Amino acid sequence: SYDSRRTRLHAKAWLFHRESGFTTGLVGSSNLSSAAMLDGCEWNVRLAAVDNASILAKFVTTFGQYWDDAEFEPYDKARFQDATRRRDGDRDALARAIQLRPYPHQQSVLDALEVERSHGHTHNLVVAATGTGKTVIAALDYARLRKGGADPTLLFIAHRQEILRQSLATFRAAVRDGHFGELLVGDDRPTIGRHVFASIQAMHEKRLATLKPDAYDVVIVDEFHHAQADSYRALLSHFKPKVLLGLTATPERADGKSVLEWFDNRVAAELRLWDALDLGLVVPFQYFGIHDATDLSTVDFSGGRYDIASLEQLYTADHVRANAVIRALHDHVRDVTQFRALGFCVSIKHAEFMAKFFSQKGIASLAVSADTPDHKRSEALQKLRTGEVKVLFSRDLFNEGVDIPSVDTVLFLRPTESATIFLQQLGRGLRHEDGKACLTVLDFIGNAHKRFRFDLRFRSLVGGTRAGVRDAVEQGFPHLPAGCEIKLDRESQRAVLENVRALVGTSTRDLVEDLRGRGDVRLPVFLTGCDLEPEDLYKDGRCLTRLKRAANLRPASASETGEDEVMRALGRMLHVDDDVRLETWRTWLRGKKPIAADRDDPHQLMLFTILGYTPRPVTDMREAFAALWANVDLREELTDLLDVLADRQRRPTFTVEGVPFRAHATYTRDEVSAGLREVGDKGKLKRTQGGVLKNDRARVDILYVTLDKDPKHFTPTTLYDDYPISQSRFHWESQGTTRADSATGRRYQGLTEQPWRTLLFVRHKKWDARGATSPYLFLGPVRYVSHEKEKPMRIVWELERPMPAAFFNDVKVAAG
Structure with a gap:
């Protein structure tokens, strides 16, 4: 490199x-x-x-x-x-701009934006962690909008001149035009005005009055969490662009107000801190969760937040806790005479208390707040940079807008309810600095209120579901980017696990009681109101129709034929993620009459099998569909579920000629058999078990690959050596009996008289976080490149289309 x-x-x-x-x-x-x-x-x-x-x-x-x-x-x-x-900083910036190309994690965001717009969502928010390159994403996205000779007018808004100048350079590189764009900031004024990079201060009321609402086709707003401020609201309310793109590290402001209202309460794409760490764009962190014995379980908690006055009273009267903070510093920081830290407190009074206490103990510290005069604040920051002061304590003053690369320690001295604010504060210490190997994070954890959400904090760090966070806490966070560590002491682990388990283990009884309070609501409303993902609801055969009947909101169905199979099948549908299946099935289900059963229609066969009817002959399709259409409650829930799945779909999928599967969509084995019309002698769909399937009708070999092979579920003869080499190449090991000159080996090598294709289906693990069988991601057709040995053959395949960047980043560690 x-x-x-x-x-x-x-x-x-x-x-x-x-x-x-x-x-x-x-x-x-x-x-x-x-x-x-x-x-x-x-x-x-x-x-x-x-x-x-x-x-x-x-x-x-x-x-x-x-x-x-x-x-x-x-x-x-x-x-x-x-x-x-x-x-030379300026030359380096120019060189990086000239070589502008998306990293895999940035390409994932560009893909998500493309999908969102194809679904009619033209106002999109991108949430990206510190260092992941939001401006590069915006520039490449805009360059894509210019394809085919289009030249959409552009307004790019930021709040600082330096950001505007850097952004203009990035956009010029993206569109390959050194004269692109004009500045509207300070003394700079545009002369043409088609592509303007303006400060929010310059877009004042008088200037807005001179511009038509449709003056700009594309409006991009950096640091969009400022959008609730009067100046931003005035601008956003005035313009009516064809495309609006918001960029932010957090959709939630320090005052708790969300900016999602500008985007139909949805986030188009989100980049994890993990991506920045994996690429080395920020320094790794060593996170220590330290139990401080503070009892917060009885502190007033409403609207997702603790009562500030109660916390302040608790913390400013607790010298024992303050002493514990200093002891923790000595335990976890190599040299307390050399470190530079930011301490985040619950209030200004708490910050002043901690600064005074630390200074009395010989650790030079200051407290700063929004009330601190600008020159005093700048002076305090300079003293921190030079080392004259070791710690600056504040409430939320340094959440954003202050770049202090020398900070190597962050102290969380308050229960940060917002995961996004937590990431902002963490980000203050993640910038690179010469001689800075990592960031030390000390998080002081008390016995939290039962409604406090530890899962959100740790999901912001490691991603995944609530159940995944629970497993990570139990196992000591075994899968982290290189150089990172999350270590909870025994009491902190206990407190976090109790909190997370209570959320993960949302019982059926609790959900029924919640539903009685909400009434007979539709699925999207129920999921949003209960803060549930579909994976939280649909497990162990549970579904909304069952809950409604248990709550006496709906009567039992007059037609119960096949009902239990379908209810259980709903939890096995959560992987469906391509427009063709989703739209086709939704169109059918919205019809008043059952569709006419057609055993030659692959999408009907796939629907038949995914609804749980695989054990029945395909001749039962007509009867099964009739029973489903007669069950109004269940058909309504199924249609709503498909709507929910379509709404969260962000990955583009692609047509593959000759088969009903779309590359980069996800399928179960039974769906693949159904799509290929693999029907056995007894008229039932074939259920495959091995890693390969040969289909003569479509002239394809199907390869099923599980990357993370648990020896409990794979024998020595099935622990094949399979892994992605790159986004475009895959190493695969055949079955142990396959020779290069056998009919199968020749098909793999493309040495047959008639064209024959190989299709690759890959999954990370055999089981998902719910304990259900994982489906496969269809990576598309592959072409033979080379092989080594035989019995088994070790083949290198070239993918027709590079695998999704996010999938490759997730599985390359597991595979390698």
């Missing part, structure tokens, strides 16, 4: 590949230098394929993924010398 801002790979490893099978690896401290080879005392571990085959395979896989990463490029002497010279 020629990016000298961060270390991407420091490989001290050697692989000696031998055709004999006695391949050897060396991992350790040795460089390939005279001192290392002859004189130095070096420490290495030798790995032999004979003794350490699995470890060596992981070695090879991981290196292969790095080798195929677009960021790692061939050595060029002139370019290397240029990359290692003394840096």
Whole structure:
């Protein structure tokens, strides 16, 4: 990599590949230098394929993924010398702009925006963590809108001149036009006015009055969480653009007001902090959850927030807790005379209390707030940068807008209810600085109120579902980006687990009681009102129709034929994520009469099997559909569920000629068999178990791959060596009996007289977080590149279309 801002790979490893099978690896401290080879005392571990085959395979896989990463490029002497010279910030910024291309995580956002607009959502919000490149995303998105010769007018809004100048440079690189755009900030005024980069201060009432509401086709607003301020509301209310794009690290302001009202209360795409960490765009963090024995369970809690006055009284009277904070600093910070920290408090009074207490204990500290005069605030920041002051305590003053790369420690001295504010405050310490290896985070955790949401905080760090957070806490957060650690002491782990388990374990009885209070509401309203994901509701055969009947809101159905199968099947439909299935099935279900059963229609067969009718002959389709249409309650819920799934769908899918499956959509094995019309002798759909399926009608071989193979569920003969090499290449191991010159081997190599295709279906794990069988992501057709050995054949496939970036980022660690 020629990016000298961060270390991407420091490989001290050697692989000696031998055709004999006695391949050897060396991992350790040795460089390939005279001192290392002859004189130095070096420490290495030798790995032999004979003794350490699995470890060596992981070695090879991981290196292969790095080798195929677009960021790692061939050595060029002139370019290397240029990359290692003394840096010039302006030239570096220009060079990065000229080479503008999306990282995989940015491409995922661009894909999501494309899908949202195809669904008619033209006002979109992108929530992106610190360092993930929001401006690059906006620039590339706008460049895409210009395809085909279009030249949409543009207004880009930010609140600082430096941001506007950097954004203009980025957009010029994206559209490949060095004269693109004009500034409206300070003394700069546009002369043409078609593509304007303006400060919010410049878009005052008088200027707005001179501009028509449709003056700009595209309006992009940076730091959109300011949108509730009067100046932003005036601008957003005045303009009526065809496309509105908001960029922010948080859709929630410090005052609790949300900006989602401008976007139909939806987020188009969200980038996790994980992505920035994985790419080295921010420093890794060491997070320590420290139990402080404070009892918050009885503190007033309403509207998702603690009562500030009660917290202030509790914390400012507690010298024991303040002493515990100092002890924790000595335990977790290498040198308390050298660190620089921000401490986030519950109130100004609490910040002043902590600053005074720390200073009395010999740790120079100051408290600052919105009431602090500007010159005093600037002076305090400068003292922190120089080390004259070690800690600045505040309430929410440093959530945004202050760049202090030297901060290497963050203290959370308050229960931060908002996950987005938590990430903002964490982000203050994640910027790179010379000599800064990581950020130390000390989070002081008390016994929380039962309605406090620890799950939101940890989901903001690691992603996933509530159940996934519960598992991560129980297991000690085993899967984190390189260099990161989350460590909860025993009491903190207990407090967090009790809180998260109470949320994950939402009982049927609780949901029934909640439903009685809400009345006979439709599925989307119920999910939103109870803050549930579909995965939280649909498990263990549970569904909304069952809950309504238990709450005596709906009577039992007059037609119960096949009802139980369908009720249980609803939980197995949550993976459906392509427009064709969703729209086709919704159109049918909205009709008053059952569709005419057609055993040759793959989408009817897929609906038949996903509704739980796989054990029945396909000749029962007519009867099954008639029973479903007669069950008004269940058909209503099914239609609502498909609406919910369509609303959350963000990944584009693509037509694959000759099969009813769309690349990058998700399918169960039974759906694949149904789509290929695999019907057995008894008239039932075939249910496959192995890793391959040959279909003569479509002339395709189906490959089913599970990447994270649990030895409990796979025998030694089925633990195949399967993994993604890059977004476009995949390593796959055939069944153990396959020879290169066999009919199957020849099909794989494309050596048949008639065209034959191979289709690749991949999943991360066999089971999802609910314990249900995981479906497969269809990566599309693949082309043979090469293979090694036989019985089994180890084949490298080239994907017809690169796999989704987000999926690759998730599974490359698991596979490698």
